[in-house]
Amino acid sequence: MKILALDLGTSSVRGLVLDADGDLVSGALARRRMRLSTHDDGTGTLDGRQYLTGLVECLDELAAGGHLRGVTMVATCAQWHSVVPLDARGEPLGPVLTWLDTRAVPAPGAPGPADADAFHQRTGTWWHRCYWSMRLPWLRARTDTPVTRFAGLVEYVLGALLDEMPMSISQASGTGLLDLRTLDWDAEACELAGVRPGELPHLADMDWRGRLRPEHARRWPDLADVSWHAPVGDGAASNVGSGCVDESRAAVTVGTSAAVRLIQPVPAGAPLPPLPEQLWRYRVDHGHVVTGAAYSCGGNLFAWADRELRLPRGAELAAALDRVPFDGGPAADPRLGGDRPPGLAPAGSGQLSGISFGTTGVELLAGLMRGLCDLVAEDLAVLESTVDSRVEVVLGGGAVAASPWWRRAFAATLAPRTVRHQPDPEIGASGAALAASGRFGDAAQPVDIGRTDESDPPTVPASAPSGAAS
Structure with a gap:
């Protein structure tokens, strides 16, 4: 087949x-x-x-x-x-x-x-x-x-x-x-x-x-x-492709945009679980809902930084990021494209602060990446309140697949939760295929963050090719 x-x-x-x-x-x-x-x-x-x-x-x-x-x-x-x-x-x-x-x-x-x-x-x-x-x-x-x-x-x-x-x-x-x-x-x-x-x-x-x-x-x-x-x-397909198909696992997907989401079984006609005011909810299919929050920033932060900041390439960029601590770099609001719902901040709302003449382009990129980690952490706490337990987190999407530093930054920001990584760069397409073939829970198991951090990491893409999220 x-x-x-x-x-x-x-x-x-x-x-x-x-x-x-x-x-x-x-x-x-x-x-x-x-x-x-x-x-x-x-x-x-x-x-x-x-x-x-x-x-x-x-x-x-x-x-x-x-x-x-x-x-x-x-x-x-x-x-x-x-x-x-x-x-x-x-x-x-x-x-x-x-x-x-x-x-x-x-x-x-x-x-x-x-x-x-x-x-x-x-x-x-x-x-x-x-x-x-x-x-x-x-x-x-x-x-x-x-x-x-x-x-x-x-x-x-x-x-x-x-x-x-x-x-x-x-x-x-x-x-x-x-x-x-x-x-x-x-x-x-x-x-x-x-x-x-x-x-x-x-x-x-x-x-x-x-x-x-x-x-x-x-x-x-x-x-x-x-x-x-x-x-x-x-977004729903990315959850399935990440193996996040029940209340024990939340998916954090970073493609062109980013999102944090949790799937729950809710058949048609059944009462819906209460929905916190700052989270959205959509349907995966006739039998499941997906609840979460989404952001207009993700791999597109790479695209902007690569275009405007004269970043080094490939292994040189990875090595430069490794010298930036996860809580380092300037404070950043990464909402360059504005808010996703329910927020109303317009495009152009991104900010960088605490910059000096010694601040490098790599540090600006790190600040933006860490800014997204912080947004996800806030909404993940709200999402967990709907299931009354701490969840495991699975990272996926083209942007985190390309950046070991970003994977480790997410792990540090979301601690003490267990944070793993689904390295499949095509988790959305894979998830859609699993759903269509009736193998809803058959995604490959995620791996530990440290285990897949290559000694010679791939080039960080100018824009993430997969895992665009809602």
Whole structure:
């Protein structure tokens, strides 16, 4: 058995083929970088058509290498919160708003939820610029052509390839419009969003499976009869890929962005556990919820520092970081991209303080990295209060995979908890594959922090390729 796993991330789109044990088939990885448009006004968008082209190129590359032969299912993990307005032909009327876009504001006089706490407990979200309840009216007011319907990036992209593409329960939970208990669109959230009949995607049922359209089946004949499973939100998939699928383990994932999350079994219709006011909650699938906090900073801190601070490279950078104590470097607020919900700090809120003429670029980077560790530690304490016990922490994602210093800094900051590392750089895609194949708890066991710290560490990437988190 082979599984084609797709990762529809923010900085790249990737396709990889996994064997029956969940390991990457040699050479079976195709990747296309995506250009994320960002501006000081809070813009954070992708071009949907270019994204679709990137995915098609990945599939073409895998097909040309013969890697699609023997594939028996397709699993997908995809970014949460994205939205794009579509016309009657299903074509984008503008760019895709990603989780990083902070421009949406409520219309003057818009009242918001009648009971903000009840709304939060029901949907797991807030009336916030990250969610469709605020984004749809804002988008509609800025779209010249009438909007026929709205979709997330994954529904638009896969909808162009498959016979049908409903929205998975996992992706729907990231819109902020889903009642997490009933697994149906929430009436009040839809009213806030100004939703009209037919504008929202249909919701996929538990047993939904997709098939390629005939023209695409001819292009990739090895996938002609293969079932496509409902996509899983990237953060939830990363938890599964990290082996964090119950209340004993929390995942801290650092990819382009970062998050701390905990999965709990909650079947559809069952009462939801109480949700602290500063945490969000989404759905992994019909039987599990994931609770946590997310940050707009992560591997993108590397990208900024590498571009602006003239950092050394590879082993030289690793050696320079090793000379910085974990509590050293300047005090830093790493929110260069602003707050994720429920925070409202705009893009450009990052700060560095305590800098002297002797402060190095490496120390500035270390301060930003430690700043993220501190944010995670605060929210992890709140997350633990929902389960009344200290949890083990598993680090994952491309950014911590590339930086032994950051792994050790997290371990020091989160002590006395046990902190381990999941070295698989493709934990999101792996997690989606495990969920699709019914092997929810079969991820490779994480390893101790010290055991995988190489004597000759890899080059720290300018941006983390995987594990983008929500």
